[in-house]
Amino acid sequence: MIDVSSLSIAIGKFELRDVSFNVPEGAYGMLMGQTGSGKTTLIEALIGLKKTRAHSRIVIAGRDVTRLPPAERNIGYVPQDGALFSTMTVRGHLAFALDVRRAPAAYIEQRVAELANQLRIEHLLERMPEGLSGGERQRVVLGRALSFHPRVLLLDEPLSALDEDTRNGMYEVLRQVRKSTGVTVLHVTHSFAEAEALADCRYVLKDGKIELQ
Amino acid sequence: MAPDLSFRDGCPVLQARHTGVSDRFFMVALSILGGSYVLLIVMLLAGDVAYLVSQSLGETLSRNPILTVLRKSEVRYSIFLSLFSCSMSAVLAMLVAVPMGYALSRLRWVGRRWIDAILDIPIILPPLVIGLSLLILFQFKPFTTPLGQWWPFPGSWHDMTLNRLVVYQVPAVILAQFAVAGAFAVRTMKAAFDQTNPRCEQVALALGCSRRQAFFKVTLPEVRKGMLTAVTLAWARALGEFGPLLIFAGATRHKTEVLSTTVFLELSIGNLEAAVSVSLIMVVAAMLVILLARNWGVREAGL
Numbered sequence: 083m084i085d086v087s088s089l090s091i092a093i094g095k096f097e098l099r100d101v102s103f104n105v106p107e108g109a110y111g112m113l114m115g116q117t118g119s120g121k122t123t124l125i126e127a128l129i130g131l132k133k134t135r136a137h138s139r140i141v142i143a144g145r146d147v148t149r150l151p152p153a154e155r156n157i158g159y160v161p162q163d164g165a166l167f168s169t170m171t172v173r174g175h176l177a178f179a180l181d182v183r184r185a186p187a188a189y190i191e192q193r194v195a196e197l198a199n200q201l202r203i204e205h206l207l208e209r210m211p212e213g214l215s216g217g218e219r220q221r222v223v224l225g226r227a228l229s230f231h232p233r234v235l236l237l238d239e240p241l242s243a244l245d246e247d248t249r250n251g252m253y254e255v256l257r258q259v260r261k262s263t264g265v266t267v268l269h270v271t272h273s274f275a276e277a278e279a280l281a282d283c284r285y286v287l288k289d290g291k292i293e294l295q
Numbered sequence: 296m297a298p299d300l301s302f303r304d305g306c307p308v309l310q311a312r313h314t315g316v317s318d319r320f321f322m323v324a325l326s327i328l329g330g331s332y333v334l335l336i337v338m339l340l341a342g343d344v345a346y347l348v349s350q351s352l353g354e355t356l357s358r359n360p361i362l363t364v365l366r367k368s369e370v371r372y373s374i375f376l377s378l379f380s381c382s383m384s385a386v387l388a389m390l391v392a393v394p395m396g397y398a399l400s401r402l403r404w405v406g407r408r409w410i411d412a413i414l415d416i417p418i419i420l421p422p423l424v425i426g427l428s429l430l431i432l433f434q435f436k437p438f439t440t441p442l443g444q445w446w447p448f449p450g451s452w453h454d455m456t457l458n459r460l461v462v463y464q465v466p467a468v469i470l471a472q473f474a475v476a477g478a479f480a481v482r483t484m485k486a487a488f489d490q491t492n493p494r495c496e497q498v499a500l501a502l503g504c505s506r507r508q509a510f511f512k513v514t515l516p517e518v519r520k521g522m523l524t525a526v527t528l529a530w531a532r533a534l535g536e537f538g539p540l541l542i543f544a545g546a547t548r549h550k551t552e553v554l555s556t557t558v559f560l561e562l563s564i565g566n567l568e569a570a571v572s573v574s575l576i577m578v579v580a581a582m583l584v585i586l587l588a589r590n591w592g593v594r595e596a597g598l
Contacts, residue, residue, distance in 0.1 A: 129501050152500040159501040165494035169516040179502040182512075230503065 083107040083266035084234055085141035091127055091134055098123060103285055103292045110260060111268045112277040115287035121270045122162065124287065125238050129159050143233045158227035158235040164219050166211035172222050173207040179230040197225040200262065201255065217248035221255065228259065237269040241276060253279045340578060343571050350568055364572040369548045370557055376468065377553040381533040384472035388480035388529035396484025401493055417478035425474055426539030433458045467544035468551050472533035480529040487521020527588040531581050
């Protein structure tokens with residue numbers, strides 16, 4: 083489902099060279115590696131935020147997206163810091179990608195209700211991001227990323243800022259999301275506990291190379 | 296020399312010394328040094344008010360210096376022109392500041408540092424030099440080319456030049472104010488974009504936005520407070536503009552006279568009362584604008 087071959091990126095002195103890996107359809111892939119090993123850079127390249135060098139090839143759901151702008155890749159993206167829009171309500175977040183895709187209002191309303199129910203954030207719909215708890219924020223970020231039914235979900239250390247209890251709750255949410263949507267996930271982390279709890283397959287990024295474990 | 300250490304149970308006793316007095320001294324020094332500047336500002340304004348009050352003591356209300364000055368049609372015109380030109384130059388400043396601030400803050404491009412440095416020039420250049428430079432610039436083509444050469448304007452417009460349309464006219468007032476206010480607005484907008492999370496825009500892209508959509512739907516709303524600050528600052532800078540105006544727009548009553556020019560003109564004929572009155576009108580106008588902006592800013596934040 084996520085097929086990456088010969089991915090090369092150079093940013094200043096930092097370099098990823100000829101990275102190749104594959105996350106099978108419906109799998110929960112866990113990308114691990116030390117701080118500074120290039121995990122976030124790799125995710126950004128998949129999203130389309132970083133320019134890749136020639137010969138790099140990124141195939142998402144059978145479609146070569148290497149040269150496509152981020153908007154056309156249809157990847158659900160959960161960034162490290164959540165990056166909620168401070169001027170939008172939770173409802174606005176869940177509806178955002180659907181608005182951009184010009185979905186009919188009735189459909190958007192139905193989808194927002196569905197997501198809110200699934201992630202148990204119905205009571206937060208009219209709230210602004212400011213003042214949401216860490217767990218609530220992550221649910222909203224997840225809902226925003228899932229709203230347009232992407233077939234691939236990229237999570238960049240989504241749980242690193244959460245306390246132990248909230249994190250355990252989020253494991254459950256992620257498992258349930260995966261079960262109900264069948265989405266293929268690539269989840270970046272440096273926590274073995276997270277990998278233990280969620281992963282089907284683990285990839286380790288080290289010295290600019292990826293090893294499947 | 297080794298310090299004398301006392302030991303208890305074999306461990307050196309290193310008691311932190313009493314910090315209370317030093318802490319108190321630090322706080323006092325902080326308030327005195329910082330507060331002296333606030334005091335200066337307040338005293339400046341208080342002095343103006345005290346002067347006017349002392350002049351109008353025992354006079355009837357109709358001879359109140361501020362009312363007197365407001366009765367002059369020149370002053371009423373200059374208030375109107377100030378409001379108009381400051382608003383125009385603030386709008387123009389924002390038109391360049393939003394795209395420029397964004398490009399400087401978010402995009403990496405060749406020559407960015409140079410452009411950044413050039414944008415500081417209006418801030419560090421002596422105001423008179425800016426006015427003089429504007430005046431000199433308008434002596435060159437195409438500013439001196441008759442408009443008829445580009446477009447078949449009818450009648451007297453055929454021989455009109457940009458130079459004659461602008462220099463010593465109202466557009467010169469706006470251009471001179473804009474030349475300086477623009478730089479301040481750009482600086483403010485760059486800082487505003489710097490302070491917001493670039494990740495939000497990237498998420499918007501991933502969610503299906505074009506760059507234009509991401510900018511208008513996500514990035515611009517995130518910096519709305521910065522925009523309010525920038526437009527206020529540009530407006531206030533424009534209101535205080537004087538040197539470039541004097542040279543580039545002149546000080547003709549009922550034509551290019553703005554409030555700062557009025558203060559200068561009244562002062563030059565020895566009418567201190569009127570000069571101080573107009574100054575106070577400017578102070579009040581500037582404070583109103585800042586208060587309005589602050590108030591909006593706070594309400595926007597939902598406080």
